Amino acid sequence: MAGVKITKRVVDSAGSRATRYTIFDSEVKGFGLRVYPSGLKSYVFEYRAGEGGRSAAKKRVTIGSTTEFTPDEARKRADKLRASVKVGEDPQGDKAKARAAVTVEELAKDFLKEHVKVKRAQNTASAYEDIIENHVIPRLGKLKAKDVSTSQIAKLHYDMRDTPSMANKTTAVISSMFSFGFKMGLMPKRENPANDVEKYEEEGVERYLSTAELERLGAAIHIAETEGIPWAIDPEKKTKHLRKENRVTIISQHAAAALRLLIFTGARLREILHLEWQHVDLERGLLFLPDSKTGKKTIVLNAPAMDVLANLPPIGRYVIAGESAGTEDEKPRADLKRPWQAVRRHAGLNDVRVHDLRHNFASFGAGGGMGLPIIGKLLGHTQAATTQRYAHLDADPVRRASEAIGTQILDAMGGRLRKSNVVPMKKGGG
Template sequence: MINRMSKAKITKRVVDGAEPRAARYIVFDADITGFGLRVYPTGKKSWVFEYRPGEGGRSVQKKRITIGSTSDFTAEQARKVAEKLRARTKMGEDPQAEKATERKAMSVAALADEFLDNHASKKTSRTQDLYRDVLARIVLPKLGKMKAKDVSRADLSRLHLSWKHTPYQANKILVIAGSMYSYAGKHGIVPEGMNPARGVEKYKEEGRERYLSTDELERLGVAIREAETVGVEWNIRPDKKSKHVPKGDRRTVIGEHAAAALRLLLLTGCRLREILHLKWDNVDLERGLLFLPTSKTGKKTVVLNAPAMSVLTNLTRVGCYVIASNT
């Protein structure tokens, strides 16, 4: 649902002052009919132009075309585009229909860009990184130049087959490509229902979970204590040369927060980003709980054991994050 505000001449001051609300809304321009600033609850802002195609009239349903984001167009630049669009509609043209025709011939690379910007951006940062990596590293080098509407099940099946040596990665290709084509179908980029990932059988994945033995836990504990006291010894590859390698003792001592991060990973079972992004506001030492607002599986609560409580209680607080950086 989009709320509509009273009209005002849209300037940079209006753009900067448009605060996000619970629902997205549009501020329409007082000078150019149909030209507006759309504001999302996330704070994202974009330029739009609304019009009635053909001969117009209230009986004709309005169409809306997106000009671009406020980071790509200034108010004056977007205004000039809107003026041109309005002139075209007055001549009986239908810019949105023409854009839809162009979108039907969109390449896979262009589709991937739009999918990442408009759909994947709603996911967690970790999921966004995964989507970008799989698309950029695997999908686009093989299929990026093809028209999105021309990619067949056989094309995607061959790509999936080429990664059979890593079943987990191969299956991620199907999942992400399938999600991308679902988005494309819903937005008219490809015919609705077209999805080349549908019907391609996934590989069976072996269980990836393994628990550390008592001996392994003890060795890790010793290694962390050594790293934060005398330091971790390191060497360069013998086949590499460097003029700036220190000739003395080659040891790196890790800081208090780096050691705490390693211990919390071992003691809580949390994922790496859950620990690195943990804020003190989400730590309840009185009840011994961690509240993770954006974990991979959604919001969750982690019960702390005594060793984990000890790590957090004795950790120096520097800023809002539990694990402070060195910078």
């Protein structure tokens, strides 16, 4: 079984083949690097339990992914396992029992750490984390992963029916999480319990703001960051202990700036919340995003957006300062739920979502005849089909084409338009 000493160079150079294979280490017997056709690599330890010998069944313990352990760290773990086998222990059997008892919460944490954060873009990883923290763990977290049934996932999906898109995304995340668990041996293999949950049909809800609504929205943001928005007291809730005066919600300057940047740039929420000052170039009017939903992306700033940034005081690493701004463990702001709810309520726009601000930005461009390719570039779409959802708003080119055709036909007929520029239709048949 002895081969070569497993080093980082050996790990990096080990390419995938049609079938999985193992490279064994020359220093610790049974320690190896297992390479799968998918390119996934993990450290393993093989041994024969009991008294050993070739008559004993060979067993294998997966130490962990190459993204989790260095070769030296994995070798030390393998050496400890080898020592335990010599004294009659069966690490694979012990580990199998532990795996059978893994909870959904434990599975979810491993999934985020070893798969999502390693292989997904930062914004996508944050979306996965939000879904798991807000929907999966509260409902399924304490259950044994091996015992989770399709009916339990279907019930969670049904309970989220008022938000069909999020319900479908949650089911997709659960499915991916279980696939990861099976592949990494975190639980016994079986049919993925999320596979048979039927998804809801999603109708594209596109909410665009009128000029009057935008005016109300702008006024509400200004009021929210200055004098404050009056509280909305729910008459059904007990509020006798609340003070009767000064019931207002004041949002921070940075929260107000985030809302304005979403309006003026059409950027995604996390593109703004995760924006760092080092990626802002006011001199050239550009934002250089190293890791958006669609990968590396550049956002072109217009004058209103540049004005927002120019008047925003830097507090820490992130443009939109959160609670930990300026500290060693600074993290980006998680969301804008509270300020947005207060602002949209005051503006009378309770049906408008934060993401609708992105659609609204696109609608102004399409309605202004700027063309879908340009709109796609501004939004950072990598596929033209994604921008096609705004095609019905791009009426200007169609109108120009209709005018050109009508004029040519009129000229060919030798006719002239009436002074009213309207051609009356004759009554009766043609």
